[in-house]
Amino acid sequence: MRAWRPVLAFAALSVVLAGCGSADTAGTTGTAASAAASAAPAGPWSFTSGNGEVVKADKTPTRIIAHAGEAAALMSFGIKPVGIYADESVKTDANLKDLDLTGIEILGQEWGKIDVEKAAALRPDLIVGDWWPVEKAYSGLEEGVDEKSKKLTELAPIVGVAQGKSIVDLAKGYEDLAKSLGADVDAPEIAAHKKRFDEALAAFKEAVAAKPGLTAAAMLAADDKVYVANPAYAPELLDFQSWGLKVVNPDSPDPGFPYWENLSWENADKYQPDLILYDGRSYKPTSNAEWGKKQPTWFKIKAAKAGAVVAWPAYWLHTYGDFADELDNLTTAIKAADPNIGD
Amino acid sequence: MSSSTPLARRASALGPGLALLCVLLALVAFLSVTLGSRSIGLPEVLRALASLDADASINSTVTLELRVPRTLLGILVGAALGVAGAILQGVTRNPLADTGIMGVNSGAAVCVVFAITVLGVRGAGLYVWFAFAGAIGALVLVYAIASLGREGATPVKLALAGAAVTAGLASVTTGIVMTNVDALNELRFWQVGSLAGRYAPILTGVAPFLILGLIVSLGFGRTLNGLALGEDMARGLGQRVTRTRAVAFAVVAVLAGAATAACGPIVFVGLVVPHVARFICGPDYRWILPYSMLLAPIVLLLADVLGRVVAAPDELQVGVVLGVLGAPAFVGIVRYGRMSEA
Numbered sequence: 001m002r003a004w005r006p007v008l009a010f011a012a013l014s015v016v017l018a019g020c021g022s023a024d025t026a027g028t029t030g031t032a033a034s035a036a037a038s039a040a041p042a043g044p045w046s047f048t049s050g051n052g053e054v055v056k057a058d059k060t061p062t063r064i065i066a067h068a069g070e071a072a073a074l075m076s077f078g079i080k081p082v083g084i085y086a087d088e089s090v091k092t093d094a095n096l097k098d099l100d101l102t103g104i105e106i107l108g109q110e111w112g113k114i115d116v117e118k119a120a121a122l123r124p125d126l127i128v129g130d131w132w133p134v135e136k137a138y139s140g141l142e143e144g145v146d147e148k149s150k151k152l153t154e155l156a157p158i159v160g161v162a163q164g165k166s167i168v169d170l171a172k173g174y175e176d177l178a179k180s181l182g183a184d185v186d187a188p189e190i191a192a193h194k195k196r197f198d199e200a201l202a203a204f205k206e207a208v209a210a211k212p213g214l215t216a217a218a219m220l221a222a223d224d225k226v227y228v229a230n231p232a233y234a235p236e237l238l239d240f241q242s243w244g245l246k247v248v249n250p251d252s253p254d255p256g257f258p259y260w261e262n263l264s265w266e267n268a269d270k271y272q273p274d275l276i277l278y279d280g281r282s283y284k285p286t287s288n289a290e291w292g293k294k295q296p297t298w299f300k301i302k303a304a305k306a307g308a309v310v311a312w313p314a315y316w317l318h319t320y321g322d323f324a325d326e327l328d329n330l331t332t333a334i335k336a337a338d339p340n341i342g343d
Numbered sequence: 344m345s346s347s348t349p350l351a352r353r354a355s356a357l358g359p360g361l362a363l364l365c366v367l368l369a370l371v372a373f374l375s376v377t378l379g380s381r382s383i384g385l386p387e388v389l390r391a392l393a394s395l396d397a398d399a400s401i402n403s404t405v406t407l408e409l410r411v412p413r414t415l416l417g418i419l420v421g422a423a424l425g426v427a428g429a430i431l432q433g434v435t436r437n438p439l440a441d442t443g444i445m446g447v448n449s450g451a452a453v454c455v456v457f458a459i460t461v462l463g464v465r466g467a468g469l470y471v472w473f474a475f476a477g478a479i480g481a482l483v484l485v486y487a488i489a490s491l492g493r494e495g496a497t498p499v500k501l502a503l504a505g506a507a508v509t510a511g512l513a514s515v516t517t518g519i520v521m522t523n524v525d526a527l528n529e530l531r532f533w534q535v536g537s538l539a540g541r542y543a544p545i546l547t548g549v550a551p552f553l554i555l556g557l558i559v560s561l562g563f564g565r566t567l568n569g570l571a572l573g574e575d576m577a578r579g580l581g582q583r584v585t586r587t588r589a590v591a592f593a594v595v596a597v598l599a600g601a602a603t604a605a606c607g608p609i610v611f612v613g614l615v616v617p618h619v620a621r622f623i624c625g626p627d628y629r630w631i632l633p634y635s636m637l638l639a640p641i642v643l644l645l646a647d648v649l650g651r652v653v654a655a656p657d658e659l660q661v662g663v664v665l666g667v668l669g670a671p672a673f674v675g676i677v678r679y680g681r682m683s684e685a
């Protein structure tokens with residue numbers, strides 16, 4: 001009787017603490033957290049978040065809830081979150097679709113909707129989401145989401161890496177975060193991702209350098225219009241530009257939504273790149289042929305007619321591994337492209 | 344019927360007026376082929392039209408494969424919406440009747456969303472048939488609900504049934520779209536009426552329905568005149584009111600269904616143009632119908648040309664232009680015109 005009284009008392013205490021949204025970690029038995037917890041340094045812990053704020057905790061967080069891509073980034077360093085909220089089905093989310101999510105609670109599969117009650121039951125001690133400098137908000141907590149979703153921030157401190165001008169910076173930022181959380185980023189199976197990325201990058205740069213005249217435009221076709229992406233708002237396109245690929249900067253992006261320049265189908269041929277980087281979120285190997293059949297002017301873009309169309313990982317990349325895969329794909333397309341087909 | 348003299352006098356002016364509208368429509372159609380978000384010189388447009396070789400250059404492609412079908416579709420759809428609006432206002436004796444409040448748009452939208460979410464269909468070319476079925480289904484539903492009860496589909500019951508079906512279907516669409524981002528993205532394009540991106544296959548798909556509907560509708564003038572006198576009077580004149588209404592609804596269903604299927608919901612043309620026609624012609628539907636048939640495509644094509652020119656190299660959807668221009672136009676008609684009760 002005397003032996004298990006303290007246990008009862010502790011259980012009661014932890015329920016109270018969880019109710020207050022406090023960061024109690026001592027009583028965790030979750031399978032997801034245990035692996036990371038064993039490796040995690042005791043603390044105190046601190047991390048400089050994307051908004052410049054320094055977030056501190058007495059103990060290193062182990063029960064993490066993360067937004068989709070950010071979760072993928074942490075998992076690539078061996079930190080497994082206890083919960084994930086995504087903007088779409090985790091089966092189709094580009095960051096998550098190939099990951100094993102068993103043991104992870106899915107807290108939302110639609111932008112703006114997070115099941116905060118379920119999240120509270122996970123007793124998280126850290127929330128991770130990208131920091132969006134323009135919106136001044138973390139992923140999933142931007143203007144326009146369900147008010148209830150915003151209560152997620154009351155459960156635990158929130159940190160994230162700032163979305164900005166480079167996917168490499170973003171991946172590096174999550175590497176730092178994972179390291180602070182106890183990840184062994186030099187472990188061979190983890191370092192392999194980065195090594196693969198470095199190799200893919202070298203091959204990409206080499207392929208680009210071999211075709212100095214090659215130009216590319218990032219595009220998306222729709223039933224009523226053609227869209228040309230503005231690299232200024234697409235970190236991966238800025239990365240490509242910094243590595244030497246000439247990605248077209250559209251001259252008149254939509255003032256209300258500067259991510260794209262909108263072209264009517266009559267003006268589909270305004271830009272004549274040698275290679276079309278097609279928005280990977282809707283790219284299929286058959287896309288080019290389908291648009292050519294549907295829209296009389298799509299094949300007036302010479303690169304489209306020549307079949308020089310490749311998927312561009314639009315706005316979702318977070319990890320070295322994913323970026324390496326995508327770069328390999330692009331390198332193949334660049335090697336195959338004819339640098340004289342456009343203007 | 345002592346007003347035969349003024350009516351006859353009016354007819355002597357209305358006939359040439361109709362011819363004038365034909366010329367105007369031809370002129371606007373010419374503008375629609377020569378102007379657009381891409382600047383193509385007039386000689387080049389004429390050369391393309393003369394050679395009919397769409398592959399000669401991109402300007403020929405744009406002229407022959409984009410602008411010509413777009414203009415033809417604009418003419419047919421505009422005429423269909425104008426006539427459908429005029430018939431609906433006549434049959435329901437409701438000056439606010441247009442195809443939208445009779446459930447056409449919401450019925451079409453619900454079917455498109457169903458096709459996207461349940462059947463996994465993608466692409467404007469396929470939505471056409473679902474939209475067509477949905478539009479007709481909604482009109483049939485409205486008519487069936489309004490027909491319940493002894494007195495049949497009276498104007499008041501039609502208006503109420505239309506409003507109820509529209510609200511019901513719209514909430515189903517919203518419900519699905521709110522939980523399915525994919526459907527929302529696809530519907531976003533379809534939900535604003537537009538002539539862009541619809542080419543030869545869509546035109547040839549809906550044209551037979553539209554042309555047939557337009558020809559049949561021209562025979563309705565006398566019947567609508569009878570109905571305008573009131574149900575009892577129409578009956579007294581030997582009309583079979585219930586059957587007339589059912590046939591008129593069928594014609595409207597084909598016209599509005601095909602038009603909405605091809606271009607998405609286009610507002611105001613069906614509502615405002617019949618009022619303008621009535622303002623010019625007086626109460627005689629034998630004139631209102633052909634006037635609506637010519638005025639509506641003129642308005643639609645002008646709005647479309649405007650939307651293409653002001654935003655180049657982008658385009659504004661014709662539905663947006665009409666919404667912006669149509670509201671003040673309707674206010675003007677209400678304020679200054681004699682808003683006759685159909």
